[in-house]
Amino acid sequence: MxxxxxxxxxxxxxxxxxxxxxxxxxxxxxxxxxxxxxxxxxxxxxxxxxxxxxxxxxxxxxxxxxxxxxxxxxxxxxxxxxxxxxxxxxxxxxxxxxxxxxxxxxxxxxxxGPVPLPAVAERSVALVGSRAASSYGDYVAGMMAGDLVADGWTVVSGGAYGIDGAAHRSALAAGGRTAAVLACGIDRDYPAGHAQLLREIGERGAVLTEYPPGTTAAKHRFLTRNRLVAALSSAVVVVEAGRRSGAANTAAWAKRIGRPLGAVPGAVTSATSVGANAMIADGDAVLVVDAAAAVALAAPDGHDLKPESRSTAIDGLPRDQTLVLEALPARGGLTVDEIALVSGVRVADVLRALAGLDLAGLVDGSQGTWQLVR
Amino acid sequence: MxxxxxxxxxxxxxxxxxxxxxxxxxxxxxxxxxxxxxxxxxxxxxxxxxxxxxxxxxxxxxxxxxxxxxxxxxxxxxxxxxxxxxxxxxxxxxxxxxxxxxxxxxxxxxxxGPVPLPAVAERSVALVGSRAASSYGDYVAGMMAGDLVADGWTVVSGGAYGIDGAAHRSALAAGGRTAAVLACGIDRDYPAGHAQLLREIGERGAVLTEYPPGTTAAKHRFLTRNRLVAALSSAVVVVEAGRRSGAANTAAWAKRIGRPLGAVPGAVTSATSVGANAMIADGDAVLVVDAAAAVALAAPDGHDLKPESRSTAIDGLPRDQTLVLEALPARGGLTVDEIALVSGVRVADVLRALAGLDLAGLVDGSQGTWQLVR
Structure with a gap:
């Protein structure tokens, strides 16, 4: 450039x-x-x-x-x-x-940070929750983050106090990959008490933001940032959330854009679990008890989202078909125009490639968009 | 007789x-x-x-x-x-x-006990769970039982230590109606430590069993008894249950016979909530946080199950139609033969009555059995 x-x-x-x-x-x-x-x-x-x-x-x-x-x-x-x-x-x-x-x-x-953004997002779970977490929430976030990175998953969160911090710290402590999506400029340490934590994430994982340097954190930016946390994750898990919580906003984004949503249950007597319990009770979130359940949510059919396994499946295909197949996400579908955009293949050639892939049983267009066949 | x-x-x-x-x-x-x-x-x-x-x-x-x-x-x-x-x-x-x-x-x-059995079962919620309950489980069972009886519901349980006892005791303390279904003869105080509790339930609510006097409690009888707990309740709520628990058996009966099943979530770090959390995660039970949620489960459309409100709806109908309508349960459906059995109306007259009720929009037979239209 x-x-x-x-x-x-x-x-x-x-x-x-x-x-x-x-x-x-x-x-x-x-x-x-x-x-x-x-x-x-x-x-x-x-x-x-x-x-x-x-x-x-x-x-x-x-x-x-x-x-x-x-x-x-x-x-x-x-x-x-x-x-x-x-x-x-x-x-x-x-x-x-x-x-x-x-x-x-x-x-x-x-x-x-050393991790490329597509790699951050390829096989990742967002762990989000209250800043005012209880020791229960901190413990569960830490346990899940440690187990997720041990299994090769990236832990995405927002760098905040409470659940976010517990998740990032545990991922780093386990030697794993974690990404923090900020609601301020890349040069800002917000919250200030997490300056050291964000530095470590920036050295070993990824710190990212859509806000230019110098931008200060502001309430509307947290809400805007939350959509990126959801979009960059294969699944979102709310570890602990009170009745009103930023985590509920991230959860709403997950639902809106089709990311699987989980929530960790807590005692009905705990104010910090009211939100998470309500998401489960309302059928918005799946009850998640541990990292294995989070992985099941993110990769429900046990399909390994690692790029290498996807590339194995497409050996020997014509180039356009390969590009089109690689453009399709592990979950959900794309329109022909979207496939053209992602793959760089012309619309007419996308259509031809899809026809071939459909015949080979590798893609399915019956849901209105094109998706991978498992 | x-x-x-x-x-x-x-x-x-x-x-x-x-x-x-x-x-x-x-x-x-x-x-x-x-x-x-x-x-x-x-x-x-x-x-x-x-x-x-x-x-x-x-x-x-x-x-x-x-x-x-x-x-x-x-x-x-x-x-x-x-x-x-x-x-x-x-x-x-x-x-x-x-x-x-x-x-x-x-x-x-x-x-x-002074309460007739149909009255026990008319508007009731079963609160069941581990004998080895935690203080959390005891507290939640007590809170829910107190609120349920205050709202006019009967609390049904099994008279055991732990969750059962907490539920019965709280219902009595609130001056409400509670019923204990035993796995032994009516003359047996099982468990022995609940002799006084069972006496009080027998004085103010109902103690019942299908086992003749002298029958001792035995493992298979607990399992057999559990089906009656489920059948005699409008909904079953598992308050606390470990990985293996008698409550899971009651829950299975609830599913089998079509009773709504709820479970109270707990910390994922608590061994006494593993079973309840699993029922919710597997989609077998609805997450229930309090008595209001249990009532919503038992009477999902806000339909009051009290007999008086049902009788209001059927004023002025021909006698056979009245009997047939009263024979139909608040939830679920019955076959014509079952309606004849419950109502005491001959099959031919049941069919005629159903036709009239169907025309009046009061019953629906489209699901294979006949049920009330809400």
Whole structure:
């Protein structure tokens, strides 16, 4: 990526408060450099006029230089929608019309840590819950995180006090992979008491955020961040949650975008389990008692989500079929247009490839979208 | 009931280990006196030859005299299938072919206490669980039992240590109605430490058993007794249960005969909640956090199961229609033959009454059996 393009992406990543679906549409149409210029000059194509409103406040303020300097200084990177490190299919669920209105995909992600983002999201369970966790919640989060990473799963959470912190710490202590999705800039240690923890996650796992450097944590950003926690995980497990809890918001996102949702039960006398028990009672969440149950939720048919096992299945197929097959997620389905986007195969060739894969019994299009046959 | 008939019933109630479906068939065909004579003389009709095997061991031992003396001395009563105090429709579920093979209805019940058996069963919740309950389980059982009786529900349980005892005691303390179903004779205080508790239940609620006086508690009798706990309740709630628990057997009976099943969640770190959590996780039980949730389970549409509200609905109907409507249970359906049995209306008249009720939108026969329309 040349500097102009990188500067354009950094400008675009800051010019509208994420998520901003109209902005993504503009960038998809014009490319990042043209899109940035159009916004700066307030002269966007009429089809994208909606972008003006979202970018009005910040269009004249270009922080892309300092933002990229901060990023470099921290050893972080700016990952964009056209980057091989972009977790494309995991985030596709946020692109769908029904969810984009309330959330939408991120335009770019700022990330640090040795683990590539698609690898973070490939085989991962989100453990989320109250900041004001009980010792029971801390214990269960720690136990599950340790067992999950021992089994090769990534533990995704939000870096907060309470359940999040217990999950991250236990994953690190077990020598496993963990990812923290922030509601502030990659340069911010929030909460301050987790500065050391976030540093360790950044050294051994992944810290990521859609907010440009310097962005402070704010209430609406926690809610916006929660959709990424859900989207980047194969399943979401609420370990402990009171009657009102941010975890309920993450859980709602999991349901909305089709991620399996679990919850850990607790004593009916415990205020910190009211929310988790209610999710189970209402049929929104499956009761989960341990890491094995979380894995069963994330990979319900015992299908191993590791990339190597998927590639084994497609040896010897024509190239387009291979690309199309690899574009399909382990769970859920994609439309032909989405497959074309993820695979980079033209729509006409996607259709031809799907026909071949359907004949071979490898894909199924009977549910309205195309999905892998198990 | 004259003495000969009463003696015959007492003889029959002891001559086979319950449950004994073939024996019920014989008594239905011959009446109690003839049936008792046939068994004593080992000359049963060929259609009922199966009875011989079940009665061989005890046919020559007639304890009916002393059993009825014991019964009278305790202020107890022998309730038989032709008695107005027989909880007919609640026990019908045990008569069905699919369940009779493994359990079957009781031939008779020995009972003491001021509450008639149909009233015990009309609006009741069974609270069951481990004998080795934790203080958490004891607390929750007590809280739920107190709230249930305050709301006019009967609390049914098995009189055992642990959850059962906590539920009975709390119901009594709240001035409410509770019933204990025993796995031994009505004259036995089992467990011995609950002698005083069972006495109080017998004075203010109901103690009942299908076992004749003198019968000792035995493992198989607990399992057999559990089906009556389930059948006599509008819903069953497992408050606390370990991995292996008698409560799981009661829960299995609830599922088998179509009673709603709930379970109280507990910490995943608590051995005494493993069973209850598993029932919820497996989708066998609904997660129940309090008495209100148990009531919602027992009367899911808010339909008040009190007899008075049912009778209000049927004012002004022809007599046969009234009887047929009253024969139908609050939940589940009955066949025409079962309705004839419960209502005392001839099959031909049941069919005519159902046709009228169907036209009036009061019953629905589309599910293979006839049920009330809510």
């Amino acid at each position: 040349n500097d102009d393009v990188r500067r354009a992406w950094a400008y675009l990543a800051a010019v509208a408060e994420p998520p901003c679906t109209p902005l993504i549409g503009l960038v998809d149409d014009l490319g990042p450099v043209e899109a940035a210029n159009a916004i700066r000059s307030r002269s966007v194509p009429s089809a994208h006029r909606g972008v003006l409103r979202h970018t009005e406040a910040r269009a004249a303020t270009d922080t892309s230089g300092p933002d990229l300097d901060t990023c470099d200084r921290l050893g972080a990177r700016l990952v964009t929608r056209d980057d091989p490190d972009w977790p494309a299919w995991q985030l596709l669920s946020l692109d769908r019309a029904s969810t984009a209105a309330r959330g939408g995909a991120p335009l770019a992600l700022w990330a640090r | 004259n003495d000969d008939v009463r003696r015959a019933w007492a003889y029959l109630a002891a001559v086979a280990e319950p449950p004994c479906t073939p024996l019920i068939g014989l008594v239905d065909d011959l009446g109690p006196v003839e049936a008792a004579n046939a068994i004593r003389s080992r000359s049963v009709p060929s259609a009922h030859r199966g009875v011989l095997r079940h009665t061989e061991a005890r046919a020559a031992t007639d304890t009916s005299g002393p059993d009825l003396d014991t019964c009278d001395r305790l202020g107890a009563r022998l309730v038989t299938r032709d008695d107005p105090d027989w909880p007919a429709w609640q026990l019908l579920s045990l008569d069905r072919a699919s369940t009779a093979a493994r359990g079957g209805a009781p031939l008779a019940l020995w009972a003491r």
